[in-house]
Amino acid sequence: MDANSPPPSPAPPAPPVFRLQGVGKRFGHQWVLREIGFEIAAGERVAIIGPSGAGKTTLFRLLCAVLPADAGQIEVFGQPCAGLRGRKLKRMRRDIGVLYQSDNLIPQLRVVHNVLMGRLGRWSLPRALISLLWPQDLPAARAALERVELADRLWAMPGELSGGQQQRVALARLLVQQPRVMLADEPVSQLDIRLGREIIELLSSIATTLGNTLLVNLHTLELLQGHFQRVLALKDGRLFWQGPPAGLNRELLRELYGTEYQALYLEESADVR
Structure with missing residues (x-):
């Protein structure tokens, strides 16, 4: 200069x-x-x-x-x-990621699917539908659950978790979403x-x-x-x-x-x- x-x-x-x-x-x-x-x-x-x-x-x-x-x-x-x-x-x-008063998990879906809901804003409709059968981006879901100390609950149903654990799953969903x-x-x-x-x-x-x-x-x-x-x-x-x-x-x-x-x-x- x-x-x-x-x-x-x-x-x-x-x-x-x-x-x-x-x-x-x-x-x-x-x-x-x-x-x-x-x-x-x-x-x-x-x-x-x-x-x-x-x-x-x-x-x-x-x-x-x-x-x-x-x-x-x-x-x-x-x-x-x-x-x-x-x-x-x-x-x-x-x-913008939102965490609600209740965890807003879908009780019929396993934890992995609920966590990967955080990806829906970035996925196409076909990929989102495929993920309901074969979960897409499993590494991201595992990493997010590990971050909230629930790595062993990847395939659990929400009803098997305590209230505090369900809220942690909702936090893992935010991690996967990566909002600003x-x-x-x-x-x-x-x-x-x-x-x-x-x-x-x-x-x-x-x-x-x-x-x-x-x-x-x-x-x-x-x-x-x-x-x-x-x-x-x-x-x-x-x-x-x-x-x-x-x-x-x-x-x-x-x-x-x-x-x-x-x-x-x-x-x-x-x-x-």
């Missing part, structure tokens, strides 16, 4: 994974989300909290384009979500606190392994510490507060959760000041 030539221009910053501006959603005449606005950066780990009925699950459905917004604008990977159709919509959904973003909608609400902590730790570890973005709806606030960089709190369909987990305190949580606060068992917790 010529000493007198100007230095190269820095690369433009990557767009946020999600950008929401004035987003609202209604069912009938009732608005369940109003004036929601925030950005999520690539690689960020964010927890969504709030009382029952705050709109957390509806927000996730908007983010993965299962539902359209009725007001405002949602951008995903720098593109407006509204109007996406066909291949563009399929490509966007392929890049993982949305986990209260993934530990049906597990005890020990198993819930294991699942959150696995989610965090997988996000690190894949280098992707992680958003988790959480009702168990004991699991916030050590895994998330930011918390978004929803109340009555609005963004009530956002900040680092260390910014949460008992007064804020009492105002956020109202009558649900006592059920959170925070009085004995050392994690919330």
Whole structure:
């Protein structure tokens, strides 16, 4: 490079994974989300909290384009979500992996088939159908199950597994999918606190392994510490507060959760000041 030539221009910053501006959603005449606005950066780990009925699950459905917004604008990977159709919509959904409150496994299919469901967004229809008879990409399924410590359950039926093991199979499905973003909608609400902590730790570890973005709806606030960089709190369909987990305190949580606060068992917790 010529000493007198100007230095190269820095690369433009990557767009946020999600950008929401004035987003609202209604069912009938009732608005369940109003004036929601925030950005999520690539690689960020964010927890969504709030009382029952705050709109957390509806927000996730908007983010993965299962539902359209009725007001405002949602951008995903720098593109407006509204109007996406066909291949563009399929490509966007392929890049967003979702872990549900229940594991969403198909009980009639063996573990290997459930794990390989994560490949459906990348396979043709004929290959997907063939895989139901002769599982395609067995090495990927085995590697994913080994990552979640279930390597010996490849040919098991979901009904033979415990609740925690079924949720691990769902995590293996995410590993096979290799999404850019993982949305986990209260993934530990049906597990005890020990198993819930294991699942959150696995989610965090997988996000690190894949280098992707992680958003988790959480009702168990004991699991916030050590895994998330930011918390978004929803109340009555609005963004009530956002900040680092260390910014949460008992007064804020009492105002956020109202009558649900006592059920959170925070009085004995050392994690919330």
